[in-house]
Amino acid sequence: MPKPLQYDLIVIGAGPGGLAAADTAALLGKRVALVERNPVVGGAAVNTGTIPSKTLRETALAISGTKARAVIGLDVSVRRQAKIEDLMRHERVVKASEAHQMRTLLDRYGVMLHQGTGSFVDPHTVRVTRPSPPGGSFDIRADKIVIAIGSTPVRPAVFPFEHARVHDSDELLYITSIPRSLAVIGGGVIGSEYACMFAALGVRVHLIDGRDTLLPFLDPDLSAALTKAMERQGIVFHWKEQVERCHAPRSGEVELQLKSGNELAVSNVLVCAGRTSYADRLDPAAAGFGLTPRGLIPVDEHFRTTVPHIYAVGDVIGFPALASTSYEQGRVAACHAFGSMAKEALAQYLPAGIYTIPEVSSVGLTEPQAKEKNIPVVIGRADYDQNPRGKIIGDKTGFLKLIFDREEMKLLGVHVIGEQATELIHVGLTAMMTGGGANLFLSTCFNYPTLGDLYKLATHDAILKRSELMGKAQANISRW
16 A cells, blocks of 8 residues: 555544534645545535525425415415425535535635545544545545544334335435325424425324424423424324334335324335434544444544544534534634634534424523523513514514523523524524623614514513512512
8 A cells, every 4th residue: 555645634524514624724724634435525414414404495485385375375385286306406406506615615725635435544544445436445644633424314223214215314305206294203303394394395294203392402482382383284293102113015105103002104204313423433443532332422622532633523422413513613623733723612602593494593591491500580572473574574473582681681592483593593692692681682773674673672571571570579578
């Protein structure tokens, strides 16, 4: 085997975390190699997950006429007769464009891209095994290494994934027709998003989950509102259930036997049972670090493994496993590796965006979390249908919920459900990053009419509630 090529940094995996680490190190003047097993960059975020699913959501909203019905009150369901080609066309264009843009940036920074599967030979050497043809392998070495190989969908043994109508969330993108009915196994973020998307297209959707609450990490008001919205779309929830048997004949319906004894027959099954790391394929023992019992790579606050020059970011280290946070982790890791202070730590507050119908987004403390911490709070709420822009777009169920510290009225949490929730969250996020609160929103001039003005309305609501609470407290004191 020829002498290994030498780099300052090797990044294994070209998803958001790996791309950020590679671009950042190159910007710092380092010679960078990026190893990616797929023919295009972007990882699951661009090719099978974030970008495809969100693009499909927007396409489903457009061709189903959901937004139009909300505004003008007309039935445009004739547009539901769309073919699978209509659903997938825009997704493929957006996906290809995003991957091309990322690859162009790598080329401009001078990052050397090697297609193949990476594994460790020793703590500083990575073997790249190329796909066939041409096949073969070669070694590369570097002073620093960042692991960003992402994750893959969990495939429970009960489901026959070789069947053409039993899918995981990655291969769902290759369906050949819109299902007549769909059972979604798992009510997590991915399962909830796809359930909403197919329901918007008129598909009969069953959502099966072992818990009794939808997305329990959300503020309870958001979880309850989203559950009701999904039920209005026709989604049928099967709580505290598990699939014990899946019979998928060559033709006809797929039959599911549930733990309760109930049975379902659907045309297609989508299994969203979580994602898992495949870090063991890297041969971590050769590099000198181990894995957790769940197969994750343990890291410190700088994303270093137990081997100081090897870092890991993204899904392979576990929670929160979001494209946005993975990108930031990649920047932090690269900066720390080469002594740069351009990005020393993750942001204090990390938002979550869920692209269900309607959208949901949150950052900071939920109301129960504030109570657990014994923080006296006051809640401000503003409904979309109280806001002129909300009325214009026809969103009758969305709302903004703000959680303030009761004493100083500092903003502690923001929770939004409704149109553009994942954009609207950033107003509150910025306020929290700067330590702002009620005074900031009251002194800010928002465009009119905009959803941003909900912050002012919710702040007024919180101030009035606080005044009532303070008044009652004063009255109680005076009685003594």
